[in-house]
Amino acid sequence: MKLHVQLAIVLSLWAVESRCVTAKTRLLSPVQLSLFYETYCPDCRHFMMNQLCPTWLRLEDIMNISLIPFGNAKEIQNGQNWQFVCQHEEDECQGNTIQACMIHYLKNATSYMPVICCMESASSPLTEAQRCLQAHAPTEVLWDTIKSCVNGSKGNELMHQNAQMTNELEPPHNYVPWILING
Structure with missing residues (x-):
């Protein structure tokens, strides 16, 4: 085969492939999932353990997850x-604040989802928080950083932000877990 024919075939294949990549990118733009929840709510924990966490593990490359612990x-x-x-007493407020701080310091779902999924699958999210952080993000953030956040103004500010996001839902949430897909 002559060089110019080979070159034409290669260029044609490249053009087709580039169109396929563009189409695939358009089709697979990440789904935005926002979860408004409480750390000690039985329904929230059931949803996270049995639906969200397993789904995220399989589809994390096409999902953007925002967790808003407040409920x-x-x-x-x-x-x-x-x-x-x-709603579920002081332990829940503490758990919500711990998770808000973890989400803040771990910054992205790839880092915080394994920690939060670990906490929500434990018999007591509050007592297992440190173990889950150390097991799933041991080099990313120290437990002392999370404790300082929870007990300081940063944790208070993060929870207030979560309250505002929850209170600004339109329509307002009627229960938790409250799930938004692509807004």
């Missing part, structure tokens, strides 16, 4: 800070 909690302003009252 049906209430916030009350107390000077410059906020106090939170959670």
Whole structure:
């Protein structure tokens, strides 16, 4: 085969392949999933353990996940800070804040999802938080950083942001887990 014919075939194949890549990229743009939840809510934990975490493990390359731990909690302003009252008592408020801090410091779902999935599959998310962090993100963030966040102004600020996002849902959430797909 002459060189110019071979070159024409290669260029044609390249053109077809580039169109396929473009089409595949368009078809597989990541799905945005936002989950509004509570760390101690039985329905939220069931959804995370049995649906979200296994699905994310299989499809993480085509999913963008945002976790917003707050749910049906209430916030009350107390000077410059906020106090939170959670549906499932103080442990849930603590768990929500721990997860908000983990999400903040681990920055992306690839880092925080294994930790959060570990916590939600444990008998007590609160008591297993440190173990889950050390097992799934041992070099990314220290437990002391999370504790400082939870007990300081950063954790309070993150929970207030989660409260605002939850309270701004349109339509308002009626229950948790509250799931948005692509907004």
